[in-house]
Amino acid sequence: MATLVPIELIASKIYLIRGIKVMLDSDLAELYGVETRSLIQAVKRNIERFPSDFMLQLTKEEFDSLRSQIVISKGKGGRRYLPYVFSEQGVAMLSSVLKSKRAIEVNIAIMRVFVQLRKTVATHKELSRELADLEQRIEGHDEQIQVIFEAIRQLMAPPDKKVKKIGFTVKEKQRTYDKRG
Numbered sequence: 001m002a003t004l005v006p007i008e009l010i011a012s013k014i015y016l017i018r019g020i021k022v023m024l025d026s027d028l029a030e031l032y033g034v035e036t037r038s039l040i041q042a043v044k045r046n047i048e049r050f051p052s053d054f055m056l057q058l059t060k061e062e063f064d065s066l067r068s069q070i071v072i073s074k075g076k077g078g079r080r081y082l083p084y085v086f087s088e089q090g091v092a093m094l095s096s097v098l099k100s101k102r103a104i105e106v107n108i109a110i111m112r113v114f115v116q117l118r119k120t121v122a123t124h125k126e127l128s129r130e131l132a133d134l135e136q137r138i139e140g141h142d143e144q145i146q147v148i149f150e151a152i153r154q155l156m157a158p159p160d161k162k163v164k165k166i167g168f169t170v171k172e173k174q175r176t177y178d179k180r181g
Contacts, residue, residue: 005031005106010113015070015085017062020053021117022085023110024066028094031110032103040084042097049097054090058082088114 013027029036043050058066063082086094088111095107 005109007109007113007116010110011117014113014117015066017058017066017085018056020087021114022056022087023091025084025086026079028086028091031106032094032098032100033106034098034103039094039098043084043094046097049093050086050090053087054093055084055086057084 010031013023013031014021015024016022025039026036029039032039043055060082091107091110091114095104
């Protein structure tokens with residue numbers, strides 16, 4: 001099935017705020033094909049579906065920080081209020097508030113991206129744990145490896161002094177022979 005919205009586009013619109021992965025109301029409105037104002041009105045008509053862990057309003061500092069990170073314009077006709085952000089559960093709840101076919105399809109795509117992000121994070125955590133385990137196992141081996149290298153170097157080096165012959169040496173008096181001519 002071809003996705004309505006590219007996964008990369010959705011993933012690029014997920015931010016980490018207060019330790020939670022969230023999406024901006026304006027980004028969601030754009031993906032759903034509605035005005036931000038309409039999305040917020042639909043949410044406010046069903047506010048009981050959006051507890052504080054599903055939806056929260058950014059502080060001025062959070063919004064300024066986010067604006068500098070993602071270059072949100074301050075142009076004319078800008079926001080008159082601080083934006084709302086929706087957690088994964090809040091985005092899932094939006095499908096019960098926005099009932100268009102597009103909203104449902106986009107919602108499914110967004111949920112798949114959140115699941116994929118969780119899998120990626122889990123993979124990274126597993127790799128980090130395995131790397132830490134490997135570092136711990138190798139930690140004491142540095143000295144042992146150095147000893148092995150030193151032994152190999154000694155075996156490869158030429159001997160420093162003449163090796164004494166093993167056994168007995170018999171020295172005899174030399175005989176003088178007559179020279180006859």
